[in-house]
Amino acid sequence: MLNVEALSKSYGQTRALRDVTFQVTAGQVFGFLGPNGAGKTTAMNIIAGLMDFDYGSVTIDGMDLRRNRSGLRGVVGYLPESPTFYGYMTAREYLLFIGDVSGIAPAANRARADELLDTVGLAEAARRRIGGYSRGMKQRLGMAAAIYNRPRLLLLDEPTSALDPEGRLDVITLIARMRDAGMTVFLSTHILADVERVCDSVAIIKDGAVVAADSMTRLRERYIQPVVDVVFDRMLESVPAQITSAVHVDRVTLDGDRMSVFMRDLEPGKRELLHALADLDADVASYSLRQPSLEDIFVRLVNSR
Amino acid sequence: MSTFAAYLKKEHMESSRQSKYLVLGAFFGFFALSTPIMLRLMPSIIESQMPSFPKELMEFDAVYSVQNYIRNIYQLGNMAVAFVLMGVLADERLQGKLVYPVSQGASMAGVVGAKLVHYGVAVSAIVFASTMLNYYYSVVLFPGNNPGIAAAAQSAGLLAAYFATRVVLVAFASAMFTKPLAAGLVALVVSYVEPIFTSLPRWKSFVAYSLIDIAGNSLGTGSGMGMGTGMGTMPGAGVGAGAVGGASAGAMMAVGRTGNEVNGWVLAAALIVEVAVIALVTVWRMKNVEIAPGAGGQ
Numbered sequence: 341m342l343n344v345e346a347l348s349k350s351y352g353q354t355r356a357l358r359d360v361t362f363q364v365t366a367g368q369v370f371g372f373l374g375p376n377g378a379g380k381t382t383a384m385n386i387i388a389g390l391m392d393f394d395y396g397s398v399t400i401d402g403m404d405l406r407r408n409r410s411g412l413r414g415v416v417g418y419l420p421e422s423p424t425f426y427g428y429m430t431a432r433e434y435l436l437f438i439g440d441v442s443g444i445a446p447a448a449n450r451a452r453a454d455e456l457l458d459t460v461g462l463a464e465a466a467r468r469r470i471g472g473y474s475r476g477m478k479q480r481l482g483m484a485a486a487i488y489n490r491p492r493l494l495l496l497d498e499p500t501s502a503l504d505p506e507g508r509l510d511v512i513t514l515i516a517r518m519r520d521a522g523m524t525v526f527l528s529t530h531i532l533a534d535v536e537r538v539c540d541s542v543a544i545i546k547d548g549a550v551v552a553a554d555s556m557t558r559l560r561e562r563y564i565q566p567v568v569d570v571v572f573d574r575m576l577e578s579v580p581a582q583i584t585s586a587v588h589v590d591r592v593t594l595d596g597d598r599m600s601v602f603m604r605d606l607e608p609g610k611r612e613l614l615h616a617l618a619d620l621d622a623d624v625a626s627y628s629l630r631q632p633s634l635e636d637i638f639v640r641l642v643n644s645r
Numbered sequence: 646m647s648t649f650a651a652y653l654k655k656e657h658m659e660s661s662r663q664s665k666y667l668v669l670g671a672f673f674g675f676f677a678l679s680t681p682i683m684l685r686l687m688p689s690i691i692e693s694q695m696p697s698f699p700k701e702l703m704e705f706d707a708v709y710s711v712q713n714y715i716r717n718i719y720q721l722g723n724m725a726v727a728f729v730l731m732g733v734l735a736d737e738r739l740q741g742k743l744v745y746p747v748s749q750g751a752s753m754a755g756v757v758g759a760k761l762v763h764y765g766v767a768v769s770a771i772v773f774a775s776t777m778l779n780y781y782y783s784v785v786l787f788p789g790n791n792p793g794i795a796a797a798a799q800s801a802g803l804l805a806a807y808f809a810t811r812v813v814l815v816a817f818a819s820a821m822f823t824k825p826l827a828a829g830l831v832a833l834v835v836s837y838v839e840p841i842f843t844s845l846p847r848w849k850s851f852v853a854y855s856l857i858d859i860a861g862n863s864l865g866t867g868s869g870m871g872m873g874t875g876m877g878t879m880p881g882a883g884v885g886a887g888a889v890g891g892a893s894a895g896a897m898m899a900v901g902r903t904g905n906e907v908n909g910w911v912l913a914a915a916l917i918v919e920v921a922v923i924a925l926v927t928v929w930r931m932k933n934v935e936i937a938p939g940a941g942g943q
């Protein structure tokens with residue numbers, strides 16, 4: 341659906357994107373992660389056709405972005421991080437305006453506007469001027485505008501950042517529904533729990549370069565460092581030397597009676613750890629393998645290079 | 646075409662709700678009404694201040710009154726149009742308001758075209774109506790030497806056409822500059838410098854300011870006091886009520902030397918070409934400028 345190859349963009353001397361490459365399969369929710377200033381919004385603006393780039397290529401649904409801007413009409417929907425509207429319009433008027441721009445027939449346009457206002461929970465505020473909306477309401481309206489003409493590729497830049505927990509859940513549910521309806525969603529967010537909940541694949545970007553891009557399953561297999569948590573029946577003063585010196589142990593942290601052992605290689609590491617624990621003069625109260633999270637991958641990748 | 650129609654509707658809604666029609670209408674209407682009233686009161690004011698001032702210099706007529714309005718509105722109307730419309734394109738891209746329409750496939754030619762047509766028609770209609778209002782009050786307050794409604798309508802039409810070209814100029818500046826104020830000031834400077842070219846015989850048939858010159862001259866010869874910035878081909882037109890003078894006084898004097906030898910057909914053709922070229926460059930600029938929020942100018 342979306343193929344980005346060696347995409348590069350500079351602002352003066354600053355290189356915002358450096359040979360960014362990734363692929364998004366049709367019908368997926370693709371998470372785009374990175375710390376502030378990593379280049380996420382620049383990449384999204386380029387893919388949305390709002391910004392030019394220095395070199396590389398972007399192909400959407402088989403069409404080159406540079407050569408087919410008009411051909412991509414209706415293919416891409418975009419929700420920017422801080423959507424801006426005409427504050428003197430009501431939400432319904434704005435959506436009708438977007439429908440007019442897209443060339444939707446008047447009757448279908450009115451039906452679509454009402455349907456989407458209901459979907460994003462703005463039906464009651466539909467006839468109020470947007471200038472008086474909260475940030476969360478504007479985000480919901482932005483979502484409605486982005487999916488108005490049923491795009492095949494939907495770009496969402498931090499769609500849940502201004503929402504309360506209930507609103508976040510609504511948006512995540514909506515994203516899942518859009519995927520089920522066959523839409524491809526490209527989701528940039530800082531909220532890793534949202535990515536874990538809904539994304540099929542992920543790219544992590546740092547300093548304008550992609551440091552990892554793969555399916556969630558393969559990322560977990562490749563990048564998540566296994567951690568074994570051991571709880572003793574008494575406080576330890578220091579980490580036992582037998583454990584720190586184990587070949588497959590990367591590092592160890594100690595917090596009172598709880599010890600976390602970060603493994604380089606899980607299978608031989610577990611055996612090695614069990615032997616080391618058996619030799620200790622301390623009884624083990626519990627031993628558990630921690631369920632790794634996307635946050636662990638993100639922190640590890642962003643901090644390690 | 647869907648973009649053009651959608652933006653035409655949107656611009657009308659914006660102008661109504663943000664009181665742009667009201668501001669422009671009140672501005673031009675105020676001067677249309679106040680110019681003949683001030684002119685009517687001026688003899689009494691001057692007589693009370695300077696009893697020995699010759700009365701024959703204070704005998705104004707309707708022609709002079711309308712000519713006076715045309716001169717004033719050239720100076721002040723340019724300011725109103727520049728400052729009301731300076732953000733017409735700059736604000737749209739600076740605030741990221743084009744993001745949704747463009748990502749939904751809006752054509753930039755449609756966006757720019759709708760804005761030019763909407764504001765061109767709106768400003769022209771307001772200018773035409775206010776000039777006719779001024780004519781009506783001038784005739785009511787100064788009986789005798791009536792230029793006639795046909796001549797007044799012709800002048801009003803020329804004035805309206807002049808301000809339509811200013812709308813295109815302001816929109817062009819608004820596309821070129823990221824800051825709306827810079828766009829407004831540049832458009833204003835161009836409008837105030839332009840009359841200098843009418844003093845060059847080879848240029849005067851190519852400059853929009855010639856429309857102002859013809860609009861004044863086509864009313865005939867008015868009577869009134871000629872003080873300082875009189876227009877050569879509009880005898881008697883002087884510093885009347887509310888005249889700003891100042892910045893464009895030199896330009897006005899330059900016009901005074903041009904006479905009325907502008908070839909109307911050449912001028913019309915030249916202005917159509919100029920407006921078309923400026924509009925196309927504006928569209929080209931908007932197509933190539935980055936419109937993402939915070940992208941700023943190139």
